[in-house]
Amino acid sequence: MDESGPNMGPNGSNNGDLNSFEIVNKADVEEINEDLGEEEWVDILGSGHIKKKILKKGEPDTRPQRGDLCVVSGFGKLEDDTIVETFDNLEVCVGDLELVHGMDYVLPLTEAGEECQVEITARFGYGDKGDPTKNIPPITKLYYSLTLHSVLPDFDLAELSVEKRLDFGVKRKTRGNWFYSRGDISFAVQCYRRSLEFLDSANMNTNDASQELLDSLIKERVHCSNNLAQAQMKLGSLEPALISLNNVLSLDPNNIKAMQRKAKVLSERNEVDEAIGILKQAQRLLDTLETDTDDATVLSKLSGDKKLVQSELKALYAKLKSNTAAEKEIYKKMFSKPLAGGPDDQEPDKKSGPAGSFNKLLLMLGITAVALLTAGGFWLRLYHPDLFSEYLWNVD
Structure with a gap:
């Protein structure tokens, strides 16, 4: 500064x-x-x-x-x-x-x-x-x-009426949208956070509020939390964005936009399997919504959402395939690395033939035996400490 x-x-x-x-x-x-x-x-x-x-x-x-x-x-x-x-x-x-x-x-x-x-x-x-x-x-x-x-x-926020808090919350959300449209993302995040302080019903007296007003309050909280998540994603703040999206889905479990954004966040965190699961859930929801309506406008929007989800799923499957291939390559390099003093250090004529194969077999059996004994020792120590101490450490 x-x-x-x-x-x-x-x-x-x-x-x-x-x-x-x-x-x-x-x-x-x-x-x-x-x-x-x-x-x-x-x-x-x-x-x-x-x-x-x-x-x-x-x-x-x-x-x-x-x-x-x-x-x-x-x-x-x-x-x-x-x-x-x-x-x-x-x-x-x-x-x-x-x-x-x-x-x-x-x-x-x-x-x-x-x-x-x-x-x-x-x-x-x-x-x-x-x-x-x-x-x-x-x-x-x-x-x-x-x-x-x-x-x-x-x-005190708690002393403000529901109508007043809704009004203040919407104004700050609108202000955040204005900053977001200008590329002032940090200011947008500040406005969205402040908006949610007014829209949060945790410390609000809602006894005298109408159901219509409460529904409007929840709707604005969903919109503002979704906007906040998008702004946080723009800043690369993936963990806060994930929290914001979970808040959206806790209020509106069928929010397709939040599902798509959550899948994107999970993908960027390399949690591809979880991202695929979210998009599959969104895909099933879209199929259900499509069968439940005859409205041409709604059907057109649902069709667009489905194409977008399918495209994102395709990209995620490609990323999963790429990740799997990379992991296999890493494991292949790990387990194919020659062991010092092992058969690979011998001269070529001594490694070939039945004798070389037998030596490799003995080496692998020895490694396996050591690994099993070590794992067994740890298991005994973890689940049967008394037996472990009596059996291995006591002397006659």
């Missing part, structure tokens, strides 16, 4: 891991705020990427911390004063990447009731891709007007 912030992806795009992302050191925040006055620009990171100027001071000792819920309003504009985004009384959690990335550095330095101006370069804004949907060009500096209305510190 350089002095200007989190690691960047190719071409300067944001691609940091917010699990280890420190917004601002607490001591630095206090020091900055002591010197922070009206009509003064403060370079938050010391690199010129994020600058802030207070227009109206807020209430002392009300700065939010990571995870706190804030209500903010404001707008962002280009250098020519073209407004490209607005937000009014928007609820955001510090560190959840709900606004442009640089705002997660600004909010911990802002007090409730404060009004300020913020300048954010492309590195902590929309990167080298910009955002065509907002008419933000690539590599563009943005100028924000920001008001922090209120801060709800340390809010």
Whole structure:
């Protein structure tokens, strides 16, 4: 990490891991705020990427911390004063990447009731891709007007209604999808993980929730976990991806997409037999679904899924065959290696004929006898230690 912030992806795009992302050191925040006055620009990171100027001071000792819920309003504009985004009384959690990335550095330095101006370069804004949907060009500096209305510190997820948690979860999943589409995979993973914290029903009061709402909650958890697995696979994090896929299949055992992805993960871990088993299960499920419907659209999708599964199975069988051949070759080399001092060290005329064959036979019998005696000794020692000690170690 350089002095200007989190690691960047190719071409300067944001691609940091917010699990280890420190917004601002607490001591630095206090020091900055002591010197922070009206009509003064403060370079938050010391690199010129994020600058802030207070227009109206807020209430002392009300700065939010990571995870706190804030209500903010404001707008962002280009250098020519073209407004490209607005937000009014928007609820955001510090560190959840709900606004442009640089705002997660600004909010911990802002007090409730404060009004300020913020300048954010492309590195902590929309990167080298910009955002065509907002008419933000690539590599563009943005100028924000920001008001922090209120801060709800340390809010308890368990106290939020099911509707609110579903809403928060879906928003973060959607944000993760946006980062994934831009190639910012680490940020996507962070958003998906945060989304699942809201969608997890383990610490949720669902007594008054309708069945329809609960079904929506499970559906979103399945989608988000599946997306998380795909992002983790992109990063090469196979073990976390496998956990995410198992979570999907625990909620939706017939999820074909999760089965295919799990087979891919297992294949990359060289667990080919298990991968084949998963795809065979998916194949049987697709056959059943195909016989249970007459809908042309559904049948067309099932047909496409079946072709994909068959193609993946074919590739796995080829890999299994290749692995088996490689293992045989290794065993062949292991057992065909000449033994020092054995018959292969003798002169050719002494190895050929009945005498040579008899010597080889004796050698093989001797090796087998030693192996059997050793295995028997270990077996006795393991399963009959008392007998073993009395029989082998006691002296008359």
